[in-house]
Amino acid sequence: MKRFVLIFLFLFQFPTSVSAIENNNIRVIFSSYTQPYVFENGTGIVVDIVKESLELSGYKVIPVFLPIGRGFKMFEQRQVEATSIIKKNSGLKNAYYSDYFMQYHNYAITRKNGPRVEALSDLAYLDVVAFQNASLYLGKLFGETVKVNKNYKELANQEIQTLMLLNGRTQVAVMDEAIFKYFRNKLLASGRVKGKGEVIFNDIFKASKYRTAFIDKQVKDDFNKGLKILHNKGRYKEIYNYYIRQYFTIKQ
Secondary structure, three states: OHHHHHHHHHHHHOOOOOOOHHHOEEEEEEEOOEOOOEEOOOEOHHHHHHHHHHHOOOOEEEEEEEOHHHHHHHHHOOOOOEEEEEOOOOOOOOOEEOOOOEEEOEEEEEEOOOOOOOOHHHHHOOOEEEEOOHHHHOOHHHHHHHHOOOOEEEEOOHHHHHHHHHOOOOOEEEEEHHHHHHHHHHHHHHOOOOOOOOEEEEOOOOOEEEEEEEOOHHHHHHHHHHHHHHHHOOHHHHHHHHHHOOOOOOOO
16 A cells, blocks of 8 residues: 555656657757747747657657747756757756757837937947847847846746837837847737837847757757758748748748
């Protein structure tokens, strides 16, 4: 009886710790609130590229949509087999990083009549709202700059981030251009933002290249092989163009 109770408690505490790789199901974290890269109906630039790259080796992707912070925890607790949109400096433990497959171009976005941002140092004294974990992803200098800014905050929900900027509740929104434009269009169409939503994209960041992290090296290798095939066949660019054409021009 005592042995049965111990086994039950172990299963209860770690219900999803057993890997699903054996039957070729790969649970992958995708970041919420990052349209058009990730739509929670199972589509989007990132979702399609990850799915198709793995499907070429016979895997089935099971998307898990979560904010970045919660996704980190699930990966480290081995409740999923992979997490997308990660940089090597993310701090994930025991992770196998793929080749980079996606880039975001983040800007310090201000309203048309708002302050100009010409350098990172300008962000030390303005009201700034950034995406979750931006202080980690955007480099050491950015992290040090915003660390001293009491008016700096990070949000998982980038629709709220966009709304805050357009309605004057913050001076600067640090986020990817395509994500901002997607949510601006949505907010304007719903009437939640007055005017035309005109902004300045202050270009003070380099494009950020992202990878997918896996708990299994073989799956990582298979993903890289599939990714090369998508590039060689022109499918990668086809996916990208399908979603992004209406939001901004692709930066080579």
